[in-house]
Amino acid sequence: MRSRVLAAMLLALVSTAAADAQNASKKPPTIINPPPTAQDYADLAKLPDWSGVWNPNITDQDRQARSNPPPWNEKVAKEVEKMWAEEKAGRPKLIFYGCFPEAHPTWMLVTHNAMEILFTPGRVTMLGESDGNRLRRIYTDGRPHPETPDPTFHGHSIGHWEGNTLVVDTVHILPQAPLAISEAVGVPNDGDMHVLERIHLADKDVLHVDLEITAPNILTKPWNTTRIFFRQRARKFDIVEGVCQQGDYREAKDENGHHIFVPIEKTEWGNVVAPK
Amino acid sequence: MTNHHKAIALLAVAGAVAAGIASVSAHHSTTMFDHSTTMTINGEVVELRWVNPHVSLSVNGVVKERAEEGAMTWVMEMTSPGNLVRAGGWRRDAVKPGEQVEVLFSPLRDAERKGGALKKLTVIATGEVFTANIRQQERPGLE
Numbered sequence: 001m002r003s004r005v006l007a008a009m010l011l012a013l014v015s016t017a018a019a020d021a022q023n024a025s026k027k028p029p030t031i032i033n034p035p036p037t038a039q040d041y042a043d044l045a046k047l048p049d050w051s052g053v054w055n056p057n058i059t060d061q062d063r064q065a066r067s068n069p070p071p072w073n074e075k076v077a078k079e080v081e082k083m084w085a086e087e088k089a090g091r092p093k094l095i096f097y098g099c100f101p102e103a104h105p106t107w108m109l110v111t112h113n114a115m116e117i118l119f120t121p122g123r124v125t126m127l128g129e130s131d132g133n134r135l136r137r138i139y140t141d142g143r144p145h146p147e148t149p150d151p152t153f154h155g156h157s158i159g160h161w162e163g164n165t166l167v168v169d170t171v172h173i174l175p176q177a178p179l180a181i182s183e184a185v186g187v188p189n190d191g192d193m194h195v196l197e198r199i200h201l202a203d204k205d206v207l208h209v210d211l212e213i214t215a216p217n218i219l220t221k222p223w224n225t226t227r228i229f230f231r232q233r234a235r236k237f238d239i240v241e242g243v244c245q246q247g248d249y250r251e252a253k254d255e256n257g258h259h260i261f262v263p264i265e266k267t268e269w270g271n272v273v274a275p276k
Numbered sequence: 277m278t279n280h281h282k283a284i285a286l287l288a289v290a291g292a293v294a295a296g297i298a299s300v301s302a303h304h305s306t307t308m309f310d311h312s313t314t315m316t317i318n319g320e321v322v323e324l325r326w327v328n329p330h331v332s333l334s335v336n337g338v339v340k341e342r343a344e345e346g347a348m349t350w351v352m353e354m355t356s357p358g359n360l361v362r363a364g365g366w367r368r369d370a371v372k373p374g375e376q377v378e379v380l381f382s383p384l385r386d387a388e389r390k391g392g393a394l395k396k397l398t399v400i401a402t403g404e405v406f407t408a409n410i411r412q413q414e415r416p417g418l419e
Contacts, residue, residue: 055362055413090385092305099303112410113356130329130356131303184305205416230416232362237418240358242328244303250325267389270304272325272332274351274390 033141036121044119048164048200053237054207054229055114061227065181070213070223076187083185092184094270099244101133103153103177104170105195108209108227110180115229116239124159124166130242138168145171153177155195165200179215190217205231303329306353309382309393316340317350321375326368328356333371333394335379352381352394354408362418364407376400 072080083093096102102111113130122141128134138157145156155173159166173193180186194214202208207229214222249261265273319337331354338347360366371377377399381392397406 057414058411059414087305087307090308090310092307094304096303113358114362129358182305183303184307203416230414232413232416232418234419237362240361242356242358244329246327247303247325247329249327267308267391269308271308271353271384271389271391272330272351274334275349 040121050117052231052233053114056111057228071220073220076218087184095178095186101131101153106180129239131244165198168197170195189215310385311382317379321371321373350390352392354394355410359410363410363412366406
């Protein structure tokens with residue numbers, strides 16, 4: 001009796017192992033990110049030098065808001081004109097409500113803060129200041145975009161180098177992410193936005209981001225614009241942490257004497273309300 | 277509704293009110309200020325909130341152009357701490373509560389609200405001057 005039970009258990013084990021092996025053969029292979037080699041790190045030195053801190057040309061952003069507007073569709077153009085009027089009247093629309101990220105490509109278009117660009121094997125990383133969540137990962141390891149979209153504020157970016165120019169292709173951006181031309185003029189992209197960028201040094205310390213933005217639900221045709229950033233090396237320009245939501249709170253202490261943040265009162269446009 | 281449930285309901289309302297206050301977030305345009313007008317306030321620093329995305333300075337004093345209102349607390353907003361350090365020479369301890377200052381500012385268009393965009397701050401005791409124009413950074417290789 002005991003030997004029959006053991007035989008049955010053994011048979012069950014063998015059957016399970018065979019089934020597992022069969023299932024394993026059906027599973028797609030796991031894609032790994034291989035460890036970088038010494039050569040991969042050496043190759044980074046052949047890329048152009050984009051070190052330092054890059055701060056935006058805000059005056060040019062303002063100029064282009066009027067001189068090079070996006071080709072808004074008829075419906076959005078009316079909304080945008082209303083926004084301009086409201087802004088002029090001192091009632092600017094709060095586009096970046098909730099301290100959400102400016103998102104891509106609006107970060108490139110209207111930021112007032114600096115960024116830095118890091119090269120590591122297989123990736124270019126852009127780190128911004130002030131939102132605490134301005135971060136773009138641009139994969140340069142040859143991977144494609146994912147087949148199944150998983151939209152995010154900054155989308156999925158893949159890039160490759162053409163000489164000294166980084167060419168970046170971005171899709172899968174959240175439909176709520178704004179396409180804005182100022183901090184008070186812009187609308188949600190409403191989905192299916194595609195951004196092509198050519199990023200390159202226009203001068204020794206001047207970076208150009210040439211953008212072609214296709215947003216079929218709000219634009220009538222692709223929109224081209226170039227955004228300009230200046231290189232700074234003085235240490236006082238080092239990027240500092242900036243958490244947008246912190247601005248909605250003040251420092252206080254709780255009943256146990258612990259340091260905490262408590263909400264402050266804001267106007268409908270996000271200004272701090274003066275105490276009575 | 278039991279007292280326990282009433283307490284929870286009250287907490288939920290309080291939470292919603294607090295969330296409502298916080299949800300009108302700080303990251304905004306500055307066109308609610310009348311940039312064509314400059315006013316001057318002389319007074320005492322109440323608080324410097326050194327936070328993103330807009331640093332704010334509260335000053336209790338008299339606005340020269342609205343002297344009839346007497347001393348009141350005004351809130352002056354600026355750009356982010358990083359930009360103030362680079363463009364205006366600011367520090368977290370540039371001014372402290374209780375110090376006497378003179379502030380030039382552009383007021384909110386809504387005159388009922390005591391707020392402005394800071395243009396220039398002078399610390400009376402030291403004569404130190406701090407500005408807040410982020411466009412002063414628009415060239416490479418600044419020191």
